Amino acid sequence: MIRYDTVTCALDLDAAGKSAGWVELTHSDNDWDNSAIRSPLGVIRGGDGPVALVTGGNHGDEYEGQIIVRRLFEMLEPADVPGALILMPALNMPAVLAARRVSPLDSGNMNRSFPGAEGAGPTRALAGFVTTHLIARAGLVIDLHSGGTNSDFIDCGYLTLTGDAGMNRRNRALAETFGLPWTVVTPPGNTGGDLDSAAHAAGCAMFSCELGGAGQVSRVSLDAGWQGVLRLLASEAVIAADTARRLGADGAGKTRFADLGAGSRHVTAMRHALAEPLVALGQDVAMGQPVAILRDLHDLDLPAQELTAPVAGVVLVARCRPLVRPGDHLFTIGPELDAKTVAEMAG
Ligand SMILES: [Zn+2]
Known part of the structure; x- marks a missing residue:
């Protein structure tokens, strides 16, 4: 049993094969006393190769990523994964259950709560669990966002500049491989406390993106995200290229870049x-x-x-x-x- 503050996980994250369980958050208030808020967690491990963490539901009202991560668990078997895939489709389950951007438990914005902390409320406890036990196991992290209830986004990857030219080139290559129609360039430290910075701090290759929004599911955005995830997992050798093709991946389109920093x-x-x-x-x-x-x-x-x-x-x-x-x-x-x-x- 893994424990981080008020978060526990009984799933063996290092076992071979395909297994599903939960991340359980204990929270005592009028709604949840004597309950555990369960967020599903899946691991598909076929060997000792590269490990990727793929997440959705970082904000609770963003749906394409939640669907894509669940679909990966359904469609992949250990024989498809030479290393391991760790899949968490509903990172901030209290927000997902409420169909809201942030947690109703503490108003915590998960993507401002990394790397997490103990004794700092449920959202930071969940973030701390993800940093300590999931990101720490991964070499590649993919976090799938959408615009949420209030905003609609063009389908775009993020190229967040880091001040490290080598890392910028690496991140640009990830965005080009994922191949969404657009990649938006943002300045360093644009959103402190996000999952991206926790993954970068852990030395992971990290890619995040926006797939549609408006609190709906867009068929076009969902397909673009699915294709991108398969291409990136294949290019990083987390799944085989023929597995990606079997699941519907084709060649990446050429992404166009736009300034979401000082020029916007x-x-x-x-x-x-x-x-x-x-x-x-x-x-x-x-x-x-x-x-x-x-x-x-x-x-x-x-x-x-x-x-x-x-x-x-x-x-x-x-x-x-x-x-x-x-x-x-x-x-x-x-x-x-x-x-x-x-x-x-x-x-
Ligand atoms: Zn989001």
């Missing part, structure tokens, strides 16, 4: 309003192009306000909810980056 801009509402979008996710927009119209909810006499693109680029993120408050970002627009610029940014 939000389009932000500064009044309470009903928002009418004038552009769609993935669309190319010119600087100054009208992208949304805001109308007052209560007063027909108040003139509508037109919001324009503060920068030329691609609509990378779109807000799903049309009712907006001051400070709500309707869109995030980032310029496309050519290969030479990406190479310069990566050092």
Whole structure:
């Protein structure tokens, strides 16, 4: 039995073969006293080769990753995996059960809670278990996100720059192998406490991505994510190439790069309003192009306000909810980056 703070796991993570169990979180409040919150965990181990950890449900209202990780457990057998695959489809199960981004137990955002800590609440306890017992066993980590209830994302991998040129080249190669239509480049330390930084600190190859969003399941995003996971696992020798092909993998498309760092801009509402979008996710927009119209909810006499693109680029993120408050970002627009610029940014 493994224990980390309030988290336990009876599954033998190092046993050969294919086995499933749970990560159990004990939490005492009005809803969960005398209960264990069980999050499924699977291990497929065929030998002593490379080990990968694949996770979904880091945020509870993101579904493509949860489906892909469960499907990997269904479709792979130990004979397909020369090393091991560790599969955790619902990282933050309390959030998954509530269909919310963060945990209802402590408002913990799992992807700001790494590397985790003891005595710091249930979300950090879960993160600590993942860091100490799952990431520590892996050489490759894949964390699958989507936009969540409030946002829709283009299907994109993250190339988070680290300040280490060698690691940047490695991460760029991972994103190109995964082969989503877009790869967004973000600055170092963009989201502290994420699973990515815990995996990098452990020396793992790490890839994370966004597959659609809006609290729904997109067929297109799901297929793109499935293909990417199979290609990356095959390229890192976690599964054989013919296994990946058997499960439907084909060649990667060429990913295009966009700046989600200093060159990108939000389009932000500064009044309470009903928002009418004038552009769609993935669309190319010119600087100054009208992208949304805001109308007052209560007063027909108040003139509508037109919001324009503060920068030329691609609509990378779109807000799903049309009712907006001051400070709500309707869109995030980032310029496309050519290969030479990406190479310069990566050092
Ligand atoms: Zn997420």
